[in-house]
Amino acid sequence: MSTVIAARTLGPAAYGTLALILTIGRVSERVLRFESWQPLIRFAAQRDVERDPARMSQLMLYGLLLDISTALLAAVLTIAAGYTLATVIHLGASALPLVAIYAVAIAVNVRGMPTAALRINAQFRTLAYVQLFASVLRVVAALVALSLDLDLLAFVTIWTAAQIIDSMLFNYLGFRTLHRLSIPSPLRASWRNLPSEFPGFLGFAFSTNLSSTLRTFTQEADTLLVSAFAGSNAAGFYHIAKRIAKVAQQVGAMIQAVVYPDMARMWANAQHRAFRRITARLQLALAAAGLAILFTTWVLGGFLVNVAFGSEFADAYPLLLAQLVAVILIMHAAPSRSALLAMNRPRFVLGTAVISTALFFMVALYALPRFGAIGANFAHIAFSAFTAIAMDLCWWRGSNVPTTLEAPAAAAAS
Known part of the structure; x- marks a missing residue:
């Protein structure tokens, strides 16, 4: 629905620019982002981890560190890609600051660990509700922009703010779920020797990341x-x-x-x-x-x-x-x-x-x-x-x- 409103308000040319800005951010994010929820769920299913809350907390910290580092790198890549590819993809110079604005949403989009926590606890309805909330928020804001006949800057800001709020809510629910499962907060877990504590985790994560990156080149x-x-x-x-x-x-x-x-x-x-x-x-x-x-x-x-x-x-x-x-x-x-x-x-x-x-x-x-x-x-x-x-x-x-x-x-x- 938000796509319909944005297209109706902006017209083909400006909407095409919005699509390019969002695509640059998503490509940059998915090239670098580890889908850490996949190795987290797989390693959490192992009996020595599943039955040990302390090890489970360490495992979640491992995924969280991957999420944070790749999100920050993806934000930097978003800005660099926007300025580098602008001429090739027919993105006007006036749109480049908008790419930097959307990069803020990429920097805070930490999702792997909270996603794994919610899925391990079978809170699939919660996952759906969070996604629905972000979509509704974006639609409401887009309707306001439509009524006020706002420009491209407003829609980029709306998409950025909605994604930031969505990420914050996601992480809050993920940490709350771990608390309900009697798993200590990953923020208090020891980060030392994580690769030796969970051998094979990074290899699995890199494989799924490379697979995801290749899908990104075709799907984004x-x-x-x-x-x-x-x-x-x-x-x-x-x-x-x-x-x-x-x-x-x-x-x-x-x-x-x-x-x-x-x-x-x-x-x-x-x-x-x-x-x-x-x-x-x-x-x-x-x-x-x-x-x-x-x-x-x-x-x-x-x-x-x-x-x-x-x-x-x-x-x-x-x-x-x-x-x-x-x-x-x-x-x-x-x-x-x-x-x-x-x-x-x-x-x-x-x-x-x-x-x-x-x-x-x-x-x-x-x-x-x-x-x-x-x-x-x-x-x-x-x-x-x-x-x-x-x-x-x-x-x-x-x-x-x-x-x-x-x-x-x-x-x-x-």
């Missing part, structure tokens, strides 16, 4: 690529299509977040049959939901884009349809990725991301000059199709353990 930096080839207006249309399609993708991300801790426990306890069953059912459910969304968009999408954004944004509709095809494939692959991480196969996830990213850029660099912005959508489809096929083959073969071994293995694990 693509807007910058579109702007470089087709201009900021086309980047704005493309950004709108991606924001709408992301609503569907978030369904898969939320379900993945809910089931990942259970999948990690199932694999650790050698419950292979249940592990395969839950992964396969989730894949089918997400694929079916994605196809339903694609059909609805095909029937009503053009009309809704015109009503919501105005006829001047009509070019976003074909981009939206193409993007949804890629999103369906990614939704289907989301449980596979969780399964592989639970099986301690981050290197395969990383290798798949490397090949998929290379395929994305080959298709994008061929298609963008010939077809315009929709060429980036074609690249997304190629990326998603390869990812889904590769991960499906790997998790299914890797989890296909003879069922006769499950009961003794589970008994030994207990």
Whole structure:
């Protein structure tokens, strides 16, 4: 909704600039940010950590230190990237101070540790409420900006303030959850010898970070690529299509977040049959939901884009349809990725991301000059199709353990 309001208020040109500013920040953040909640949840599932509040506190401190350091580095990178890429992506000099403003939100966006705490305690509803609160706050502020006919500076400030408040609330809830679990505050834990206390943690974190970075080049930096080839207006249309399609993708991300801790426990306890069953059912459910969304968009999408954004944004509709095809494939692959991480196969996830990213850029660099912005959508489809096929083959073969071994293995694990 905030995207609709911003586009309506600013128009294609200024909205395209807003999209570029937000994209520079998000790319910088995700290139450097460790998704520390993934290794935190995996290591927290180990019995010697799960049953020791002091070690659990140390583990959370490890993740928190990674979060803080990478957030600060990402803020610096945001400013540097804005000034370096401005000419290439057609970002005007007047927009560069706005990039610095948004970098403040990047600097305080510490999320990995509190996310892990909430997910370990199964507070998925709380996670959803926090995200909803930030979205509502942004919508309310955007409506005020619309009523006052404010400019681009106001919308950048709104996005920055909303993200800062969201991060502060997230961290408060994360620390409160640890307190309720009788886990001492990570701020009082010993930071000495953390790598030796949790061997393999950094390696797992680096693998997931590299995988996330490669996904960032395709899922966030693509807007910058579109702007470089087709201009900021086309980047704005493309950004709108991606924001709408992301609503569907978030369904898969939320379900993945809910089931990942259970999948990690199932694999650790050698419950292979249940592990395969839950992964396969989730894949089918997400694929079916994605196809339903694609059909609805095909029937009503053009009309809704015109009503919501105005006829001047009509070019976003074909981009939206193409993007949804890629999103369906990614939704289907989301449980596979969780399964592989639970099986301690981050290197395969990383290798798949490397090949998929290379395929994305080959298709994008061929298609963008010939077809315009929709060429980036074609690249997304190629990326998603390869990812889904590769991960499906790997998790299914890797989890296909003879069922006769499950009961003794589970008994030994207990």
